[in-house]
Amino acid sequence: MAMVTMPAVLSVAVPTVASAADQPARAVAWASTTNSASPATSLSAVRSIIGADTGAAAALTGKGIGIALIDTGVAPVPGLPASSVVNGPDLSFESQAPGLRYLDTYGHGTHLAGIIVGDDKDTGTRGIAPGAKLTSIKVGTASGAVDVSQMIAAIDWTVKHRNDDSTHPIRVINLSYGSGGNPPNWSDPLQFAVEKAWQSGIVVVAAAGNDGNAVGKLTNPAADEWILAVGAAATNGTVTTTDDTLTAFTNLSTAGNQVDLLAPGTSITSLRDPGSNIDNSYPDARVGTSLFKGSGTSQATAIVSAAAALLLQAKPGASPEQVKDWLIKGGTFLPNGKAATMGLLELNVNGALGRAGTTVAKATWNPSSGTGTLEAARGSSHVMLDNLALNGERTVWGPMITAQWAPKSASQTAWSGGTWMGFRITGDDWTGTSWASKTWAAATWTSVAWSTNKTWTDPAWSGRTWSGRTWSTGAWTGRTWSSDEWSAASWR
Template sequence: MLVRAFNGQGAGRYTDVIAGVNWIVANRDKYKIRVLNLSFGASPQSYYWDDPLNQAVMAAWRAGIVVVVSAGNEGPSPMTISVPGNVPYVITVGALTDGNTPYDPTDDRLASFSSAGPTYEGFVKPEMVAPGGHIASSMPSSSYLATLDKDSMNLASNLFTMSGTSQGAAVTTGVVALMLQSDPSLTPDTVKCRLLVSTRPAITAQGKLAYSVFQQGAGLINAVAAVNSPATGCANRGLNLQADLDGSAHFGGPANIDDHGNYVIMDMEGTAWGDTVDADGYTWSKGYTWSKGYAWSEGYTWSKGFTWSKGYTWSKGFTWSKGFTWSKGYTWSKGLAWWEAMSQSYATGTRSASIASWVPNE
């Protein structure tokens, strides 16, 4: 089912999107809605719990709907996760590209445009990555985007090729549908847990993580393993969705920034709050290459489990105020000249991540 909240140019207001999410929650039983794909993004302007769109998304999760969200296409810089991908409860997805060789996995790599975490509240995002480079999908040749970029439109088959984390989120949504078809009793938290434990992280020839958890999360999606996984209780630990929604408690994640400007995972079990986890992949100094392919290993053992998915009550101070402002906005005209003329009209709205930050060559 498609619930439309954007206009023909791929732009929409917060109120329209919130109304769409609320309609889905209200009609979930009537139409048997179990999973919701949100392939769009807006720049964070507040903490996740104060954002009205995020509140609507959290209410959908509470209602039993698995929400899958695109991470955003503002990478590779850190702290570029979009709203509502910055909601800690949902499944936020980054993008993998296959180097234009779909039958050769050896050159598969993290897409350079894929947004990276952590979020302003210290949560690791994205949780995982999925194929998002030059994905072909059905689209009428008369649609606005097809007329805008005729080179990406295959008129004979009505297929349009795009790149973005929106495509990765769509792939993940399909896998979630398979999981719920196999076991309709799964809760959103259990679906997220099974997706996490069944992923395949990218590793180097030396057996180390090729990308930080702030870039690839737990790794590349594995549909067969996710459907067959028996895992429970490994996602959204330490969080309380009802408390978040009623305002009685809010939560932060285990990410922080060290004295050298590196993004790190804190050891939440240690004796001193703020100590960093001493393991590969939990520190990101932005020294990773993007052009090289890596092996996506099914045999990698996370040395600290999924401690990075744990939340805690927001009471201990972070240093996130250091150099960061909520006024950071998207460059509306980036990549699409036609957007410039409409920027004033939609300056307070959201935008389709797969359109506004489209990267055709990944």
């Protein structure tokens, strides 16, 4: 099938990503790619496809399990109960605008949140793990501006605070992004961060990427051998798996870690974020007034993250290695195309439950030292401030030496209250206010950013407000960003 790939276009000057080499920017590959003729796949259909609506799996909801969604935030849309969502710290550039803080101005995070914990009574749209508790950690803005240092800080925070909610400890991290870099896996700081999360007992689920079967590598951190790398299966509009195939847009690797597991990833119908970037850009992806279609390894990753929560509810003592092994080996064989020849299996929750309890060897992959460069992790994608690229060994908030960060990350001391590696980024505790059931406090960034004359002490926003459920565009004054927007974005 011919694939349709379109850039996400936002007509206002807002924080976003740009490539120093004028290549497609991909600081975060949240964006999806899809076939415009692909029939919608409801979450009810997804449950049938992955074997979550029959047998022992049918009684599971993810109750007692926390899932961290490191993404573009979550909007208070119908079908997303406030009791199911916690707003962790907003680490995005939009955190400095009170009217945007925690909210999903792009639309991606809300779509994934619906897949995981949605419960829309009006349409019957119900997430795969509606009993789980979702912690949203916002790092992306309306146009995708995010640096790899923000991703790393978000993962560090999640590990540090995984047990804050004793009734729903965070056992799963959903990473539906890929950095623009292809660094050595033995020293990459982003891979080091996800490995430390894994070793702390968190199942890390990452999107393989939407660059195509021939790209030859998975996006980072899905390229890390420790964690669970997810590709997308085409459902072809049916609930049987006999006609499911590997999507042409899923990244495959010719060396290193390969896709571990497939999950439905074409035209998945989930919650709409009215007035968000994707909602304005792709009105033909709307399904009724409250739902939206999206395709990609992002959606497939959210489905697997929710399935991991179901498995952990059934087997709360399971290690990440066990969950990964049971999910992979319990999958359904797909008889057609590359999935068949490569032996890639599609998620089957009952199949995983059937393997639960089997012996799984402890992982022995070589770990990352974490001492590689931030610049290598970024690759060709850089955020830009007044035409100045953030590059080299600098975070969004100031300089950082990874050799000093790595031991702090490993000992979970990189964060102290709302300070990460000495930079004040957020407030110190769960004392913020938002629509969600619980919210981490905010703070003003006062440290020097990536140029000695550029700081975040006075970001002025005008014309941007969130009114009810509608995002109203306007201009960001005082600071300008340049960008070629998010790459490979198509929602239909």
